[in-house]
Amino acid sequence: MSSQQHSSASRGPTAADRAREPVSSVHVDAILTGRATTVAAFTVAALSFVVAAFGLRPHDAHRASSPGHPDYAAGSLVESYLGRPITPVAELKEWRYSDWMGWHAAGDGTLFVGINCEQGRVRDYADGGPQWRAFLRACVTEVGADFILSPTQSIVVTNVAPDHRATVERLMAEHRILPIEAVDPLTRLSMACPALPLCGLAVTEAERLMPTMITRVRAVMDHLGLLDEEVMMRMTGCPNGCGRPYMAELGFVGDGKASYQLYVGGSPVLTRVGFEYKERCKTKTIEHSLEPLFAMWRDERLDESEAFGDFAARVGQPALAAFAADYVCTSAVAK
Ligand code: SF4
Numbered sequence: 001m002s003s004q005q006h007s008s009a010s011r012g013p014t015a016a017d018r019a020r021e022p023v024s025s026v027h028v029d030a031i032l033t034g035r036a037t038t039v040a041a042f043t044v045a046a047l048s049f050v051v052a053a054f055g056l057r058p059h060d061a062h063r064a065s066s067p068g069h070p071d072y073a074a075g076s077l078v079e080s081y082l083g084r085p086i087t088p089v090a091e092l093k094e095w096r097y098s099d100w101m102g103w104h105a106a107g108d109g110t111l112f113v114g115i116n117c118e119q120g121r122v123r124d125y126a127d128g129g130p131q132w133r134a135f136l137r138a139c140v141t142e143v144g145a146d147f148i149l150s151p152t153q154s155i156v157v158t159n160v161a162p163d164h165r166a167t168v169e170r171l172m173a174e175h176r177i178l179p180i181e182a183v184d185p186l187t188r189l190s191m192a193c194p195a196l197p198l199c200g201l202a203v204t205e206a207e208r209l210m211p212t213m214i215t216r217v218r219a220v221m222d223h224l225g226l227l228d229e230e231v232m233m234r235m236t237g238c239p240n241g242c243g244r245p246y247m248a249e250l251g252f253v254g255d256g257k258a259s260y261q262l263y264v265g266g267s268p269v270l271t272r273v274g275f276e277y278k279e280r281c282k283t284k285t286i287e288h289s290l291e292p293l294f295a296m297w298r299d300e301r302l303d304e305s306e307a308f309g310d311f312a313a314r315v316g317q318p319a320l321a322a323f324a325a326d327y328v329c330t331s332a333v334a335k
Contacts (some may be wrong), residue, residue: 020273025090097269099152101180101188103165111165112148112158115172116183119192119207120153128176135175143167153191185230186214191244195237195254202237204254209283210235212334213252220290220331224298231308232268235260246273249309250293258283264293264312264320274309277317278324287331292324 101114122132139145139157143164148156160168172179180188193199195206213235221229234248239261245251247270251263259282265274281289293312296319301311312320 016276020275022089025087027087092271095269095271099150099154099188100156101154101183106158109162110158111160111162112156113160113165113168114150114154114156114180115177116180116188117153117155118187119190119210120149121207122155130177131175132177135171135177138171138175139168142171184214184218186218186233187211189230189232190214190234191248192235193237193243199237199242201240202254203256204237204258204260204283206235206237206243206252206254213283213286216286216334217250217290219334220287221294223331224291224294226294226298229308230268232266232270248274249307249312250290255279260286262289262293264309264317266309267313268307268309272309272313274313275317277312277320285333287333288329289324291329291331292327293320295327296320296323 099114100112101116103111103113106112117132122136124131124133136147136155139147143160145157145164145168146159148158150156157168169179171177190210192206192210193202195202196204196208198207210233214233217231217233221227221231232249233252234243234245234250235252235254236243236245237254239253239255241253245253246263247266249264249266249268251266251274252260253263255261259280261279262277262281263274264277266272277293278289294308296315297306297308297311300315302314306314
């Protein structure tokens, strides 16, 4: 039984439940043209609004545009925003997540290298940390490189001639920039919004806390024998979700001073929105909230290839909560 089915049975689907369901399909050609992107974004907003306001059943959205359908008024409102008929949901083809980290051929005779920039903060850290600003400046002056800022808060150094690869690698070492092979997969997959002190809407930490949280999550996973596992984590300082936590396998959404809602059930390839597992999880004792989830995943996953997010989506929130209720946490709480 899915989480949506559970919630439907107990209290009826909420707007959040419905917002997780596919509503319509947008062809890739529409996304690749600037004007269509605006239209698509506006459409998503309009659909979300209508789903929340009218309770339109999303999988009926295209049928609701027919006169006589009980949701016709809402469906035609959406179509008036969109300017064309609502497209039925299409089956999603197999998807692959690629962040383009490490060295690759660009296809035009040059190379590029993707470098993880933890939580996207470009600065020259004191106390032996990475010297990002100096490194990027040196890449420009010494090898004439260009840069792409990735949508997952990392940096791709482009336009590197093959005989300049050794120079870039030397600059990385000199400026304490880690090659991707030396980065913990939890860090590589993680993102966090700026939150405190940079965002006026933040209710708690995100970017500044995430490195510590990754260390604590890794410690819990090691404690449970999940030594080589990867989990995509994202954290935001408020429910606005600028770091896209709702799609992660494990999302931390700030809901109070030093406390978070935990979202689980997102897909490791980012094709599914997760659900709220628990709210008001205190940072101070976060191990108590996390260990039952990982322990249940370790013990009850279909096989070792079932990712944490896929497992959580399969068993649903009530099963996770029931397991956690009887679970005795043995992880040390970080000081
Ligand atoms: S998620 Fe909230 S705290 Fe984070 S950047 Fe967005 S508005 Fe600010």
